[in-house]
Amino acid sequence: MTPPLPLKTLLLGLKLPQETQKWTCLDSIQELSQLAKTAGLVVHDSLIQARDTPHPRSYVGEGKVQEIKQQVQDQGIQLIITDDELSPSQQKNLESELNIKVLDRTGLILDIFAQRARTAEAQLQVELAQLDYLLPRLTRLWTHLSRLGGGIGTRGPGETQLETDKRQIKERISTLQKKLKKTQRHREVLRQNRDNIPMISGAIIGYTNAGKSTLINALTAAHTLAENALFATLDPTTKHWALPNKDQVLLTDTVGFIQKLPTQLITSFRATLEEVCNAHFLLHVVDASNPKFPVLIETTQALLKELKADTLPQIYVFNKRDQVQNEASLNLLLAHYTPHVLISAQNPLDMKLLENAMVTFLQKEHTTINLTLPFSKMTILNLFHLYGRVLEETYTEHGVDIKVDIHADIGSKIMAILEAL
Numbered sequence: 428m429t430p431p432l433p434l435k436t437l438l439l440g441l442k443l444p445q446e447t448q449k450w451t452c453l454d455s456i457q458e459l460s461q462l463a464k465t466a467g468l469v470v471h472d473s474l475i476q477a478r479d480t481p482h483p484r485s486y487v488g489e490g491k492v493q494e495i496k497q498q499v500q501d502q503g504i505q506l507i508i509t510d511d512e513l514s515p516s517q518q519k520n521l522e523s524e525l526n527i528k529v530l531d532r533t534g535l536i537l538d539i540f541a542q543r544a545r546t547a548e549a550q551l552q553v554e555l556a557q558l559d560y561l562l563p564r565l566t567r568l569w570t571h572l573s574r575l576g577g578g579i580g581t582r583g584p585g586e587t588q589l590e591t592d593k594r595q596i597k598e599r600i601s602t603l604q605k606k607l608k609k610t611q612r613h614r615e616v617l618r619q620n621r622d623n624i625p626m627i628s629g630a631i632i633g634y635t636n637a638g639k640s641t642l643i644n645a646l647t648a649a650h651t652l653a654e655n656a657l658f659a660t661l662d663p664t665t666k667h668w669a670l671p672n673k674d675q676v677l678l679t680d681t682v683g684f685i686q687k688l689p690t691q692l693i694t695s696f697r698a699t700l701e702e703v704c705n706a707h708f709l710l711h712v713v714d715a716s717n718p719k720f721p722v723l724i725e726t727t728q729a730l731l732k733e734l735k736a737d738t739l740p741q742i743y744v745f746n747k748r749d750q751v752q753n754e755a756s757l758n759l760l761l762a763h764y765t766p767h768v769l770i771s772a773q774n775p776l777d778m779k780l781l782e783n784a785m786v787t788f789l790q791k792e793h794t795t796i797n798l799t800l801p802f803s804k805m806t807i808l809n810l811f812h813l814y815g816r817v818l819e820e821t822y823t824e825h826g827v828d829i830k831v832d833i834h835a836d837i838g839s840k841i842m843a844i845l846e847a848l
C-alpha cells in the first residue's frame with residue numbers, strides 16, 4: 428500500500444484523557460516512528476493534538492487540519508500516518524482535504540508485514556489481512572483494481588465500478604482462505620509428526636525487537652534473521668535445543684507482538700500463532716533496557732490471553748543486559764516477574780545462565796518413573812537415556828530395573844510407545 432520510495436512523512440497522534448503515565452502518546456508516537464522507519468519512510472515531523480475524543484470526521488480537529496495542510500504545502504510532506512486506526516470515512520476526508528495519501532497505524536503495520544512475509548503461508552496470511560482491511564475502505568476514488576481488471580463491467584459508472592471491485596476482492600478473500608486451509612492442514616501434519624518425537628516444545632514470544640531471534644540463534648544453530656527492525660520475523664522457525672540435564676527442547680521463534688496489533692493480523696496469523704498454544708512452555712523475551720518494558724509485558728500478556736496461551740508455564744528472559752543503565756534498580760523491578768533471568772543474548776557466557784535457569788524452571792514439570800523393562804523391550808531404555816536422566820539401572824533376571832527423571836509429558840509419551848511395542 429505504501430509506495431516504496433522513502434517518502435517524507437508526517438506523524439499525527441492524539442493525547443486523549445484516558446492516557447496513562449505508563450504509556451503516553453509520546454511513547455506511542457515514538458513507536459510509530461520506529462515502525463515508519465522500518466517501512467523505509469523518512470519521518471520528517473510529528474504532531475500531537477490534545478482532544479477528548481478523535482474528531483469523527485477528520486481524527487484531528489478541523490482547525491488542525493488547516494494547519495497541517497499548510498505544513499504539507501510548505502514542507503513538501505508526501506505522506507501522513509496517524510497513530511490510531513482511522514475509520515474509512517476519516518481516512519477519505521483527510522485525504523481529500525490534504526490532497527496527499529493518509530495511512531493509519533494498522534495500514535502501516537500491514538505494509539511492514541507485507542514487505543517482510545517470506546514463506547507462502549505468511550504471504551497468504553498478510554494478503555488476507557490486507558484485503559480485510561481494504562474492503563470497507565474502498566471508495567469511488569480508488570482505481571487500482573479497475574486498472575488491473577479491464578474488460579466487461581469495469582467501464583461502468585463509479586458505483587458499478589466500486590461494486591465490481593468489492594466483488595473481486597471478496598472472491599480473492601475466499602480463494603486465499605481456501606489456500607490457507609491447505610497450508611494449515613500441511614502444518615497440522617508437520618505438528619503431528621513432531622508430536623510423535625518425545626521432545627519438550629517451547630515457544631519464544633515477546634514484544635517486537637526484544638531479541639527473540641538473536642536468542643534462538645545464540646541457543647541453537649539457527650540462522651533466523653535478527654535485525655534492529657520491527658517484525659523481522661514473521662514465520663515460525665523451530666530448532667533443537669539440548670539442555671545440560673538432557674531435556675531436549677524444540678524451540679520455536681515467533682512473530683513479535685506490538686501495541687494495537689491489527690485484529691486482521693491476529694485473525695489471519697492465528698494458525699501460525701497456534702504453535703504458541705501447543706507449546707509446553709513459553710520463553711517470554713523482554714528488552715530490559717527499554718524503560719517502558721512493564722507496559723510491553725502487559726501488551727504481550729493480553730495478546731497471549733487472546734490466544735488462550737496465558738496459562739502455559741512462562742519464564743521471563745530479560746534481555747539486552749549490556750544496555751541496562753542501573754542494574755541494581757532494575758533488579759528491584761524484576762522481582763515482580765517470576766521466574767526470570769537477566770541476560771544478554773549477545774553474550775555467549777549468559778547462555779549458560781539461561782540454560783541453568785531453564786533446567787530449574789522445567790524441573791517443576793518433571794516426574795520420576797520407576798519401571799522394570801523386559802529384555803525384549805530394551806530399545807525403550809535408549810529413549811529414556813536420550814530424553815531423560817536415567818538415575819538407576821539395575822539388571823535382574825526379569826529385565827532391567829530403571830529409575831528415570833524426565834519431563835512428565837515426555838515420560839508418558841515414551842510409556843505410550845512402550846505399551847504399543
Ligand SMILES: Nc1nc2c(ncn2[C@@H]2O[C@H](COP(=O)(O)OP(=O)(O)OP(=O)(O)O)[C@@H](O)[C@H]2O)c(=O)[nH]1
Pocket residue numbers: 633634635636637638639640641642652653654655656657658659660661681682683684746747748749750770771772773774
Ligand atoms: N545490545 C544488545 N542488543 C541486542 C541483544 N539482543 C538482541 N539485540 C539486538 O536487538 C535487535 C532486535 O533483535 P531481534 O533478535 O531481531 O529481535 P526479535 O525479538 O526477534 O524482533 P522481531 O522478530 O522483529 O519481533 C537486533 O538489532 C539485535 O542485534 C542484546 O542482548 N544486547
Ligand SMILES: [Mg+2]
Pocket residue numbers: 639640641652653658659660680681
Ligand atoms: Mg525476530
